[in-house]
Amino acid sequence: MDFDLSEEQNMLQDTVRRFFETEAPTTRLLEIYDGDELLDRELWNRSAELGLAGLLVEEQYGGVGLELLDLAVVADAMGYTAAPGPLLGHALTTLALTLGGSEEQKTQWLPKLASGELIGSVAFAEQGDAWQPDQWTLTVSENRVSGTKKNVLFPSDADLFLVGIEGGRMALVERSAEGVSTQEWDGVDRTRRIGGLSLDRAPCELLTGDSSIAERVRDAALILLAADAYGGAHKSVELTVDYTSQRVQFGRTLSHFQGVKHQIADAAAEVEPARALVWYAAYAFDHRPEEAPRLAAIAKAHLTERYVDASRTMVMLHGGIGYTWEFHCQFWLKRAMFDRSYFGSPSVHRERAAVLAGW
Amino acid sequence: MNLDFTVDEQRFREEVRDWLQDNAPRDPQPLEGAEKRAYDVAWQRKQFDAGWAGINWPKAFGGCGMSTTQQLIWHEEYAKANAPDVGSCFVGLNHGGPTLIARGSEAHQAFHLPKILRGETIWCQGFSEPSSGSDLASLRTRGVLDGDHLVVNGQKIWTSYAHVADYQELLVRTDPDVKKHKGITWIICDMSLPGVEVRPIRTMSGERHFCEVFYDDVRIPLDNVVGEINGGWSVAMSTLSFERGTAFMSRQIALARKVEELIELARKTPKGAMGRMAIDDDEIARKLARLRANVAALQAMTYAAISRNERTGMPGPEGSMIKLSFADLSQDLQRIAAEILGPSMLEYEYGDTGWTHDYLRSYLASIGGGTSEIQKEIIADRVLGMPKGR
Structure with a gap:
């Protein structure tokens, strides 16, 4: 039994802290607060080079294959440095694919998500503080989905949305698909921009499994x-x-x-x-x-x-x-x-x- | 004790209510800058023209000369009518003007007071400095005597509305060689003088009403000194006791009104299972009940202080208790609002007013105008008579 973090986890934490302290110091955060830019793509690419984008993705799909505790250590370091960016929604998308994606879906999406080439984002919240799977109301028919979601991280920069569907199911929707529109808000915390996602008979792929x-x-x-x-x-x-x-x-x-x-x-x-x-x-x-x-x-x-x-x-x-x-x-x-x-x-x-x- | 308003007071209330209902501006108050000034002075002018300017000022100085009970009624009706915050007119009406009334020369009074009442001039307060916040008396902005002028060099900070102000109540150090409270002078600074530079500071809620003010060889005529040279500390303290005393009344009534708005919000904001509202949540209901009781208690204490003030003529040190409690309750209120609103607080555009903006602004309640820590020191030292720790 060992109640403490491993040496590797402590090193991971130090690395991530140092990375964001160097690459996104408070002077940079102020620029982000002052500016209109949404995602700092260069910072995202560099953090992906560090392996952060694919931390939870299995090695066979190009990821690092670590556990949630490891990602939590990274999240701790990112909280410590108030690190900007879409990693939360991205990592959850890779997790959903790992748990509920078909072999084909995994092969199609995970390598590009793990490398950071594509950005994933979760679209769970609906009107009235409805975040939980049993509260989702969007329906899918003939592989198309309609409805609106809110509080989606970096909606205009994400490439792939993990959308919560009625019955606690989840579906993938590409931002470039027809019937998809996004709205950006200022949001209170400008290091993690949020906005709305509107779907009008947008093509989607359901993940397997239940709620x-x-x-x-x-x-x-x-x-x-x-x-x-x-x-x-x-x-x-x-x-x-x-x-x-x-x-x-x-x-x-x-x-x-x-x-x-x-x-x-x-x-x-x-x-x-x-x-x-x-x-x-x-x-x-x-x-x-x-x-x-x-x-x-x-x-x-x-x-x-x-x-x-x-x-x-x-x-x-x-x-x-x-x-x-x-x-x-x-x-x-x-x-x-x-x-x-x-x-x-x-x-x-x-x-x-x-x-x-x-x- | 008599908890009923007199017939005259009731009649006064109706008069005030009717006038405010017909005349209070309905368009939203701008958050900052020249538009805010224009809005605030227009409203002040309207009150002046109808005879409602300077409700707490004596008649001899052009004010309404209202009794404190009448002021209370005015503020209550003002809040009920949802009339706009006094905004950029605050310092002139509640600090600068009253200080000139108490300590200014006849010339100061004759020149400045009518302009303040008519909404023609905006005042700001040059007290805090980057290194002198809670420890105000350590201020270092220098005022050096040169003939019939003081030459001022230094910097002030947290000066509300300095960028739209005409005059400033300015504290400068005129004698650096005596104990810190003894070498300070209170002087009226014309903001258009050469060498005065104003830089707005943006707050975390996004607006710019605080400023830094820099003084580079600013020559201010000695005629502008209020009180004696090196006697500014006692003048400043009379200003601050206004800030912590009667001027506080309107904000407190606004707070009580905000509590009722919050309860309304809880009634109409869905929470948890379908059809349930935030107020159906026992935890929220209890917090609201406690908040309402605390605000009512604070108001009752204020009313008692008002009656005492009517007899003695000066706001007492209980002002610090009122300010401390006010800050706590304002922040409690916003915490509960955050709980009721949940994630919809995140859907915010900088420049919006509303609950998220108010939530951010509530942080200021325990910092501005003397921090809560300083209020606690005053309560311990002056109200409870404990030994001074500083």
């Missing part, structure tokens, strides 16, 4: 969002320690004031123990699938809420500068808002966890 596969994909999403939230919350605490150790008021750095110190200590004590929830949920996903749904729900609800709180403390203790557009606090704060809401609010998942526990 249990969509639920696996959903659970993976929750775990990855929780991991991102841990990374971001941890970083928020670090940034707060750094700032309060430099900022001088009343002749001392803020970090000397008990009222300040205790707020940061509280934040750390809320965030750090929660990390193991992510690891455990990811491990369960890989090795104890029957436990995964409940653990994923708990991890997502808990971590994303901790992240919102930690980032709130961060802004508060930075004072006015933390509230500005130019300064970096907003990148983590808005990411926390995203993580909290995306794939459903904490209350939704706590309720699910209670039902799954038989309460």
Whole structure:
């Protein structure tokens, strides 16, 4: 038994942190917030060269063949660096294909997704906070699908959509196909742009299997969002320690004031123990699938809420500068808002966890 | 104690209600810049023309001379009518003007007060500096005496509406060799003077109403000094007690109104199973009930403070409790809104108003105008009489 990450996983985390700290530093994030560009394609290509696009894809299809825990470690590092890009939706698309794709579909799509040549994105959410597979309403007839989805990551840049269908099934739709239109929003978190997807008798290919596969994909999403939230919350605490150790008021750095110190200590004590929830949920996903749904729900609800709180403390203790557009606090704060809401609010998942526990 | 309004007060309420209903602007208030100024001053002018300008100002200075109870009624009806936030007129009406009334010379009063009331001039506040936020008294912007002028060099920050303002209440250090509170002067700075440069700062909610202001050999006539040279700290404190006192009333009533809006939102926002609304969620219902109780309690405390203020004439230190509690409750409210709205909060365009924008703005409640940490210090030191930690 070993309760800690492996050496390889720690190395992976360091590599990914360093990659995004170098390739997408906060000055770059501000450009993204200021600009109208949607996807930073060059950054995406470089991250794909690192293997991130195909991390979950089996080696026979050109991927790295790692497990969800490994991807969670990557998500943690990306949360830590507030890394921009479509990896979440992309990785979930590769996971769905791995779990529910026919041999033909896998051969057709996975190698190009694993190399990053194509970008995948999930289109699950429907009007009224309906993210869960049992809430999907789109219907397929004669291999064509109609309806609208929202909160789709980088809809105008994605090549392949994984669309949630009535009965918890999933279908692939190409963006270039007829009857497909996308809308971009600003979104709160501009490092992960979202928008709408409208389908009007768009050609689609159903994946095999029943709703249990969509639920696996959903659970993976929750775990990855929780991991991102841990990374971001941890970083928020670090940034707060750094700032309060430099900022001088009343002749001392803020970090000397008990009222300040205790707020940061509280934040750390809320965030750090929660990390193991992510690891455990990811491990369960890989090795104890029957436990995964409940653990994923708990991890997502808990971590994303901790992240919102930690980032709130961060802004508060930075004072006015933390509230500005130019300064970096907003990148983590808005990411926390995203993580909290995306794939459903904490209350939704706590309720699910209670039902799954038989309460 | 008598919790009923008098017949006169009731009649006053009806008069206010009718006027606001017919006259409050209905078009949306612009978020920033020249359009916002134009909107705000037009509304101020309209109030002035109808005799409603300066509700908290004495009649002798052109104000309405309302009793604090009447002001309370005004603010209540103002919120009910959904009349626009005072916006860029805030500093002139609630800081600059009242400070001149309390501490200005006759010349200051005669020149500035009518212009503020008529919506002809916009004021801004030059207090905070990059290195002097919570520790305001450590400010370093220099004012050096040169004949009958002060020559000012330095920088201010978080100055709301400086880019559209005509005048600024400016704190400068005129004596660096004495204890920090003793070497500060309060002076009226004409924003059009050579050497004043304004750079807007964008906030994380996307708008630009804060600014940095830079002073490069700005020559301000000594006639503009309010109070004594090196006596600015006590002038500033009288300004701040207005900020934390009566001026706060309208925001609190707006908060109570927002609570009711939030409850309405919970009634019509679907949540969970089909047909169920957010308010059917026990957890949300309880949070709303608690919030409503807390806001009601805060209002009751404010009303009590108002009556005390009527007798004593000055806002007391309970202003800090009110501000602290107000900040907490504003943020609680937005947290609950986030819970009710869920992922639809993400569908946001920068420049939108509405709940996501309000959520982001609520972060400011515990930072601007004295942080919550500073309010706690004041409560401990001045209200509870505990030893000073700083």
